[in-house]
Amino acid sequence: MFEYHGWITVRETAANDDDEARLRQIVDELRRHIAQMDSPYLLDLRWMNGEPFIHLGGSSNHRSSPDVAELFEHVAVVAPGSYGLLHFHDDEEPDRENEIQVLRLVRGTVTQHREALLSPYIPTVEDPFTG
Template identity: 35%
Template sequence: MVEYYGWINLRDSTYESDDKEMNIVLSKLYSYISKYKLNDISGLVNLHKVNGSYQLLVTGNTNHLSQDVIDIFNLCEFIAEIAKGSYGLLYIRNDESEDAFNEFEVFVLARGKIKKEKDPFLSPCIPVIEDDEE
């Protein structure tokens, strides 16, 4: 099983957002979501505006690592390229992963880069959130 949860605060700049630049970012983002049919995946992709800020929320659950999950990660990489001021987190748990079968992998988006970090809150999944087989 693969599950993912993420949020991104969309910003065109690390300093002060510019409405014209932000509209360009949003246009590119809507085109990307449409091109890759991300609204048709098995999870949720929600781009919305709250109190003048744009946010992207993603969540989903698949039986195996699938194109849906890869598409979500690629979306985060695309945002890192076009909106350098954006920041957020993407948590992925893949119980079929050889390296990370018992943990969440956390991908941190900040300043146009994505880096993988260790999860200190829900990992190791057994025993933090689940019991071992008895």
């Protein structure tokens, strides 16, 4: 299983003085990109209080559908001032199947980290299998 929950604050630059017209162009491009992902799960881009945000979450049988890590990489390229986190558990990832992982997007870079508050998955989140 691949379970994930995340958010991104979309910004053109880290200076927090984005040109509104340019930011709207970026959001339109991201909206098209998200539409092509065709995800049956939570994948929402909307304006709130004058700023664009992406929220996503879901649980699929395998990591590749939808490719949410690729979305974070794409946002890093087209809107390098953006920031956000994606928490995920991938029970098929060798040597990390018992960990919650975090993708961190900041200043145009995506990095992967172990989530210390929820790892190890067993016994922190679930009891060990006893059957």
